[in-house]
Amino acid sequence: MRFATYEAGGERHAAVVSAAGLHALPGVTVLDLVRGGLPAAREIGAAALGGPAVPVGSVRLLPPLEPVAVRDFVAFEEHVEGVVRSVAGGAGVPPEWYEAPAFYFTNPYALVGAHDDVPVPPGSKLFDFELEVAVVVGRDGASLTPEQAREHIFGYAVMNDWSARDLQRREMRVQLGPAKGKDSATTLGPWLVTADELAPRADPDGHLPLEMRVSVNGTEIGRDLLSHMGWPFQDLIAYASRGTTVRAGDVLGSGTCGNGGCLAELWGRRGATEPPPLRPGDVVEMTVEGIGTIRNRVVEGLDLPPVRPARRR
Incomplete structure (x- = not known):
C-alpha cells in the first residue's frame, strides 16, 4: 500500500494511492498512520480506496509525512x-567506515515534495544531488537487534539529499558537519510504500535489489542497486537505536548510492567538475524501482550577504 500527503485548495490531505489517484483519508495524517502501526494503516487505507480519487497530476505532492527526526547514513562503499x-581531499575508503554505519542528523524542516522547485543555497557554486532511499520507522524502540529492527520498518520513499559541496568542504575541515552544506532541502516522496509491498523482493539478509536511477535534464547520470548497501536497513535502524531510542515516524536515509548517485562522486573519480554543478533551470529526476519517481527543478536562491568571520583572540 502507498500513502501520500498532498495540498489542494490551500489544505493538506493524507491519502492512500491507487491507479486512479489519491483517495483522501479524513481526520488523520500519514504520521498518525505510521504511529498507529501498519495493520491499522492498511485497514484505514483499504476502506478509503472505495471512495473518490483525485488525479495525482492535479495537486501538489508534499513530503509523505512530517518526521521529528531525520538521520542520513552513508551506506554505499562506492559512493x-x-x-x-x-569533498575531503583524501583517497580510498576510511577503514572506520567498515566498522559501523555512520550517519548525521539533517533538517526535518527542510523536506520538500516530489515536484517542488529547489533553490540553490545562498553562496553555493557547487550544488549537487544525492540519490537515496529513505526508510520510515514504524514503532518506537531502543537498542534493537537487527532482527528486531526489521519488524520496525513501516515503509520506504525516494530521497534526494541536496548538497552544497563548497559549503560542505569548508565545514568538514573544522571536523564537524555536514551542516549548512546539507540543510537547505531534502526531497522525500513521491509517497510512502509500505514494507509489506517490497518484502517479497528482499533477500534473506534484508537487502532490496531495487534499481535506482538519476538523470539531469533527461541525461542519465547514475544507476545502481539498492542492494549494494553495505548494511541493510534493519542494521541502520538497530545502530540508530543503539543506547538510545528511535521513534515511530523517524526517517533514515540510506546514503547516496554509487555509480553516479551524485556529482561529487564523479568529480572525485575524474579529478574535474564534470558533469558540471547544478544550475537554475536544471531538472533532476530520480526513480527507484517499486517506489516511484521524484522530479525537481533547480531555481535561483536567495542572494544574502557574506557570513561575518569570527573575532580572533
Missing part, C-alpha cells in the same frame, strides 16, 4: 570512495 576524494 564513499569517490566523495572522500572530492
